[in-house]
Amino acid sequence: QVQLVESGGGLVQSGGSLRLSCAASGFTFGDLALGWFRQAPGKEREGISCISNFDGSTRYASSVKGRFTNSRDNAKNSVYLQMNNLKPEDTAVYYCAAEASLDRCQLASKEYDFWGQGTRVAVSS
Numbered sequence: 001q002v003q004l005v006e007s008g009g010g011l012v013q014s015g016g017s018l019r020l021s022c023a024a025s026g027f028t029f030g031d032l033a034l035g036w037f038r039q040a041p042g043k044e045r046e047g048i049s050c051i052s053n054f055d056g057s058t059r060y061a062s063s064v065k066g067r068f069t070n071s072r073d074n075a076k077n078s079v080y081l082q083m084n085n086l087k088p089e090d091t092a093v094y095y096c097a098a099e100a101s102l103d104r105c106q107l108a109s110k111e112y113d114f115w116g117q118g119t120r121v122a123v124s125s
Contacts, residue, residue, distance in 0.1 A: 002027045002098045002114035009094060009119030012086055016123070020081040022096030022116055029077040033105040035112055036070060036081050038092035038121075045095070047107030051079060053100075059107055064090075086123045093118040 008020040024032065035050040048061045049070040058070045069082040079096060097112035099105075106112075 002032065002100075004096050004098055004114060004116035006094065006096050006116045006119040009121045011122045011124065014086065014088055014123055014125050016086050017082070017084045018086065018121060020083065020094055020096075020119060020121075022079045022081075024077050024079070024098060027098070027100060030074045031100050032098045033100075033102040034072060034079045035097045035099075035105060035107065035109075036068075036079075037095045037097060037109055038090075039095070039118075040089075040092040043092075045109050046092075047109060049081060050105030050107055052105040053102070057104070059105060061107060083121070086121075088123045088125045091122050093120050 003025045006022045033053045037045050037047050039045040048064045051058045051070045067085045072079045095118045096116045098114040099112045
């Protein structure tokens with residue numbers, strides 16, 4: 001079983017930055033494709049970025065492309081989401097997710113079997 005623990009959320013003003021972290025255990029980290037998702041109140045969960053296992057390639061949703069950067073450190077069993085130029089519409093609970101069976105990471109939540117508990121991000125205007 002993969003355990004995932006997110007951290008780094010908080011309250012920030014519009015235009016500010018936050019860096020989310022997700023620490024994984026219980027599996028060979030380098031074999032995992034990892035995704036970042038968010039869910040705002042009253043909205044469906046949205047896939048915003050993912051990073052593949054074999055080549056470290058990344059994908060981004062159009063809503064965050066150019067502002068967010070996804071990276072992984074296999075030596076630390078961790079994945080990071082650097083979020084810059086935050087906007088009020090980025091307010092949500094952010095989740096990391098992991099999956100070992102993907103050849104390439106996906107932005108669809110149904111592709112992931114393992115999820116963290118989430119960390120809240122609030123962006124004030």
